[in-house]
Amino acid sequence: MSVEVEVMEEEWLHSEEQVRALLEWVRGREGVEPSVYPFMRVVAEQALRPGEARGLRVSDLVLPERGLGKLTVRYSGKAREIPLRSQSVEFLRAWIREAGLREDDLLFPDLRGRSASTPVYQPVWEQAQEAVLPRDERYSWRLGxxxxxxxxxxxxxxxxxxxxxxxxxxxxxxxxPALLPCGRRRDRLGPPGGRHGPSGVSEVVNLAPRSG
Structure with a gap:
């Protein structure tokens, strides 16, 4: 028995190359709060809702010296665990050390130690889109x-x-049914337990795009 899932058309999305270019533009940008780049990178690599990422604390992470790490995310009163590849573990360890964060601290605080609000990162995100994304007739609407x-x-x-x-x-x-609510096309995908069933979680970790 197969399951129907809404899938967005490709032109509605950012390609892997565009995501990488957007993050690179943000990284090290003068005048940008330090937490903005790691915040955006975690949203992009772990497919988090921005609100989920804003609420993360250092204590939500397990970052071992070797092997996969773990991120615990909470949404609507429910928690889920996301495995972290070694590259993500190293990046987050470096960020925590650089920012001088403690276990109970927010993972992505603003300069006052509060949760990074939309006004903190939205202007930077808009500038990155303006600088990186193509302005042709087909794609220019995505700037917003x-x-x-x-x-x-x-x-x-x-x-x-x-x-x-x-x-x-x-x-x-x-x-x-709500996986991709803005979808335009229905694709029929197989049931759990197949080649990409429950073991697919580890495959996501192994095949997820790499950021520099």
Whole structure:
């Protein structure tokens, strides 16, 4: 028995190259609060809702010296665990050390130690889109997309790689019918337990795009 999942058309999303270019533009940008780049990178790589990322604390992370790490995310009163590749573990360890964060601190605080609000990162995100994205007639409308498009682009990339929607939903959080609510096309995807069934979670970790 197969499951129907809404899948966004490719032109609604950012490509892996565009996501990488957007993050590179933000990284080290003069005048940008230090937490903005790591915040955006985690949203893009782990397919988090921006609100989920804003609420993360250092204590939500398990960052071992070797092997996979773990991120615990909470949404609507429910918690889920997301495995972290070694590259993500190293990046987050470096960020915590650089920012001088303690276990109970917010992972992405603003300069006053509060949760990074939309006014902190939205102007930077808009500037990055203006600087990086093409301005041709077909794609120029995407310049106004919210930062959540990074999450959506990641989810659809995972699905496009053949990962089961059940495995993607386990990482993304929402129920299957709401996995990609803005979708334009219905694709029929297989049931759990197949080649990309529950084991697909580890495949997402192994095949997720790498950021510099």
């Amino acid at each position: 997309e919210p930062i959540s498009i990074l999450r959506e682009s990641c989810l659809v990339k995972w699905l496009g790689m053949g990962i089961s929607p059940f495995a993607v939903a386990e990482l993304a959080g929402p129920a299957l």
